[in-house]
Amino acid sequence: MAAMFHRRCGERITLTNGNRTAIRNFAEFNYGLVLSAEPLAENQLFEVRIDKKISSWSGSVEIGVTTCDPDLLEFPSSATDLRDGSWIMTGNSILKDGRSVVEVYGIDLDKLKEGERIGVMRTSEGELVFYVNGVSQGVAADDLPARIFAVVDLYGKCAQVTIVDSEVGVPDSERSESEAEINNDHGMMTVTNLVANLNVNMNVNTAVAVPDRLQFHERCGTLVKLSCNNRTAERRRPLDEFNNGVVMTHRPLRENELFEIRIDRLVDKWSGSIEVGITTHNPTALEFPATMTNMRSGTTMMSGCGILTNGKGTRREYGEFNLDELREGDRIGMMRKSNGNLHYFINGLDQGVAATKVPACVWGVVDLYGMTVKVTIVDRDEREEQNLITRRNT
Structure with a gap:
């Protein structure tokens, strides 16, 4: 059944179009709350299009989820006044029960124009994810209750919205194809993957504009020191501490974009070494x-020669290399392909499918753990590719 707004709504709202369009009285800026008619299903994207904005007032559309039942709710003047288990995105911040829990998150909703879309989803893992124009903004909160309703606040400049039917995720045809690529017995590469090894550069996005080159995000583990325009990460006190060395990319990875780092320095102490992966x-x-x-x-990570998903082992033996045995100068890369598959690359060699159905919005992660002390993000061009493969893998 198509999503609709609940018949009970803010006092200045008029519902039309089979309760799929909400209009707020232009003369006022608040009391424009609408909720979904039904609780959200797991992994259901509830999405609306901004139909009309006005120049009066400040602020704009707000969106989120609440445990409050619209049949029983006494509607407040705005979504930020909701309590009893309510998470609201306002501007580019996340509020829980009216209090800020994430100060900077995603795209600023106040800057969206007519025709643009915003959405909200509770994943099967209990995570809250917001979408802008179909693009995930990452996990905003976790451990959400199972029964929640979507909330949209036609606040300030936002005067009209309409629910749009949306579908996110990997298409079924691609899912069956990606699932067929996995050899669960030995983690060995398929013929398709072996062929891809020879042409990995053809799948790499080498057209990234220089200002948007991947770098490490300024927020990182407590023992990490960044340098070289945030392209090099180094763990402080490497002989005294072995953890708190997590770094992430400054933006989500694009489809078919290779995120690759070089191991610059190892220490002969501790057990374990570098771990790499992706996270929402x-x-x-x-x-x-x-x-x-x-x-x-x-979160999906490669540790040693295995793959861990959310901390639990999902592939005991993956690929042809053990990360704990890599040396200074070796390279590790990862790529989320357009079919939702995650691949790792060691010195340019594709190790095959590590995970499937990976969400579209993921950040690259490097954990400077144990023996690994320093890494640098590297760019690859086609001339380097065969040399990288030859150096270690022939």
Whole structure:
């Protein structure tokens, strides 16, 4: 059944179009709350289009979720006044029960124009994710209750919205194809992957504008020191401490974009070494763990020769290399392909499918753990590719 707004709504709202369009009285700026008619299903994207904005007032549309039942709710003047388990995105901040929990998150909703779309989803893992024009803004909160309603506040400049039917995720045809690529017995590469090894550069996005080159996000583990325009990360006190060395990319990875780092320095102490992967958690909102394998949602990491998803082993033996055995100068890369598959690359060699159905919005993660002390993000061009493969893998 198509999503609709609940018939009970803010006192200045008029519902039309089968309760799929909400209009606020232009003469007022508040009392424009609408809720979904039904609780959100897991992984259901509830999305609206901004139909009309006016020049009067300040502020604009707000969106979120609440445990409040619209049949029983006494509607407040704005979404930020909701309590009893309510998470609201306002501007580019996240509020829980009226209090700020994430100061900087995603795209600023106040800057959106007519025709643009905003959406909200509770994932099957209990994570709250907001979408702008179909693009995930990352995990805003976790451990959400199972029964929640979507909330839209036609506040300030936003005077009219309409629900749009949306579908996110990997299409079924691509899912079946990606699932077929995995060999669960030995983690060995398929013929398709072997062919891809010879042409990995053709799948790499080498047209990234220089101002948007990947770098490490300024928010990172407590023992990390960044340098070289945030392209080099180094763990402080490497002979005294072995963790708190997590770094993430400053922006989400694009489809088919290779994120690759070079190991610059190792120390002959500790057990374990570098761990690399992806996460849906936005670094602006993340409370950085001591090690990334402690994350219990939205995170896939390669550690040693295995793959861990949310801290639990999902592939005991993956690829042809053990990260603990890599040397200074070796390179590790990762790529989320357009079909939702995650691949790792060691010195240019594709190690095959590590995970499938990876969300579209993920950040690259490097954990300077144990023996690994320093890494640098590297760019690759086609001339380097065969030399990288030849150096270590022939």
